[in-house]
Amino acid sequence: MTVLAFDVxxxxxxxxxxxxxxxxxxxxxxxxxxxxxxxxxVAFVGGLTGTYVDFTTAQRGALxxxxxxxxxxxxxxxxxxxxxxxxxLPPHPEVRDAMARLRTGFRLVALTNxxxxxxxxxxxxxxxxxxxxxxxxxxxxxxLKPAPAPYRMVAERSGVPIGDVRLIAAHGWDIxxxxxxxxxxxxxxxxxxxxxxxxxxxDVIAPDLxxxxxxxxx
Numbered sequence: 001m002t003v004l005a006f007d008v009x010x011x012x013x014x015x016x017x018x019x020x021x022x023x024x025x026x027x028x029x030x031x032x033x034x035x036x037x038x039x040x041x042v043a044f045v046g047g048l049t050g051t052y053v054d055f056t057t058a059q060r061g062a063l064x065x066x067x068x069x070x071x072x073x074x075x076x077x078x079x080x081x082x083x084x085x086x087x088x089l090p091p092h093p094e095v096r097d098a099m100a101r102l103r104t105g106f107r108l109v110a111l112t113n114x115x116x117x118x119x120x121x122x123x124x125x126x127x128x129x130x131x132x133x134x135x136x137x138x139x140x141x142x143x144l145k146p147a148p149a150p151y152r153m154v155a156e157r158s159g160v161p162i163g164d165v166r167l168i169a170a171h172g173w174d175i176x177x178x179x180x181x182x183x184x185x186x187x188x189x190x191x192x193x194x195x196x197x198x199x200x201x202x203d204v205i206a207p208d209l210x211x212x213x214x215x216x217x218x
Contacts, residue, residue, distance in 0.1 A: 001107050003158045004216075005136070005151070005178075006099075007169035008112035008119060010036075011188055012209075013089035013126055021085055025078035026070060033192070035082075038062035040173075043113065043144055052142050055113045059083050086114070087121040091128060092190075098209035099131045105217055110135045111154055111167065113144045134158075146177020155183075168212060172196035186212045 006012055015036065019029035039055070039062035046053030053061070060083055067074035099108060108131055112119045116137040123129040136157065138150035145151070155162040167178035170188040176196040178185045186204035187195055195201060206212045 001105075001160075001164075002184075003107045003109060003133075003154060003160055003165045004102060005109050005111040005154045005165055005167050005183075006132075007145075007167065007171060007174050008110055008114060008122055009086070009089070010190065010193075011168065011170040012091055012095050012099075012110070012128065013122060014092050015089060017089050018082055018085050021078065021081040025074055025082065026066070026072055031066060031070065035059075035062050035066050038065050047144055047147060054115055054139050055144070056083060056086075056115055056118060059086070087118055088125045089122060091126045092208065094208050094210040096128060096131070098213040099128065101213045101217060103131055106166075107158065108132050109154060109158065111138070111145070111150060112136075113138045113150075115139045146173050146180070148177070148181035151178050151181040151183050166216075168209070175202050186216065188212060 018032055022032045023029045039058045042061045043053050043055060043058040060079060063074060063079050102108060110123060110132055114137060116139055119135050119137050123135050136154055138144045141149045141153050143149040152162060155165050162182040166184040166186060168186045169175055170190045170193045172195040175185045175187050176199055179200045185202040187202045188209055189205055189207050204212060204215045206215055
């Protein structure tokens with residue numbers, strides 16, 4: 001049976017819940033996407049240079065970079081409110097129902113770059129944990145997505161060929177990594193999300209997880 005591996009942040013969970021602590025820290029929640037992009041940059045530079053940086057450390061580093069860029073004095077309490085807020089993000093409105101439908105025809109797991117303890121907390125606090133067979137963190141293999149190792153980990157631990165794993169994600173870089181590793185993929189085209197323009201493209205694209213479920217179950 002095909003294993004559906006769900007990316008977590010932005011795909012399943014809504015980062016808009018961080019807008020309030022962002023506005024308190026920076027004066028404007030519009031900076032949140034810049035922080036997330038900087039966080040990815042910090043994490044990916046670590047991977048490319050052979051100096052592993054876990055996602056939580058990258059989040060704190062990106063906050064410091066953003067504060068310096070914006071000339072803002074960021075307190076440790078404000079940084080904690082944002083980083084710890086990652087553990088309690090709510091799911092997007094359609095997510096639980098869509099996952100419950102998909103569970104009737106597929107095996108469901110989570111695959112995230114967040115450290116394992118954060119990922120487990122996210123799934124428990126969002127009320128999605130009971131729908132999942134397992135929660136996998138790229139931190140377990142000390143190599144973050146979109147490198148091939150995390151996707152291969154899902155296949156190996158699930159006991160299936162890599163081609164029987166389908167990543168579901170709202171990030172073009174994640175989709176590209178999964179396809180390059182030999183997985184199939186479904187892109188959740190949430191507002192502002194775009195596919196990586198090079199290489200193989202996913203065979204399923206929908207505006208939300210309900211649309212992905214329709215396509216996969218149809």
